[in-house]
Amino acid sequence: xxxxxxxxxxxxxxxxxxxxxxxxxxxxxxxxxxxxxxxxxxxxxxxxxxxxxxxxxxxxxxxxxxxxxxxxxxxxxxxxxxxxxxxxxx
Numbered sequence: 551x552x553x554x555x556x557x558x559x560x561x562x563x564x565x566x567x568x569x570x571x572x573x574x575x576x577x578x579x580x581x582x583x584x585x586x587x588x589x590x591x592x593x594x595x596x597x598x599x600x601x602x603x604x605x606x607x608x609x610x611x612x613x614x615x616x617x618x619x620x621x622x623x624x625x626x627x628x629x630x631x632x633x634x635x636x637x638x639x640x
Contacts (some may be wrong), residue, residue, distance in 0.1 A: 552597060554578035561600075568600055576600060593625045600618060606632030 556577065557562045569576040574596045579588065587593055606616050621629035 552600070555600070556580060565600055568596070572596055598624060598628075
């Protein structure tokens with residue numbers, strides 16, 4: 551489902567942050583979980599939220615900053631991340 555995502559250092563770091571916040575082993579879900587486990591709503595949604603912001607990340611790497619995004623249901627979280635609203639202030 552997402553082994554190639556984890557090859558990207560920024561996505562890998564995001565995976566660890568999301569896994570810690572959600573209390574879900576996202577790395578295992580993205581790499582070795584079977585279809586039955588991935589069909590469980592709590593697992594499918596957690597993995598999906600991690601995968602969806604990638605287009606925004608790729609655009610920003612090309613100096614294109616998305617200023618808006620839309621999503622439905624859990625996709626709203628990915629839209630917020632894509633638009634940059636979920637960045638933590640350090």
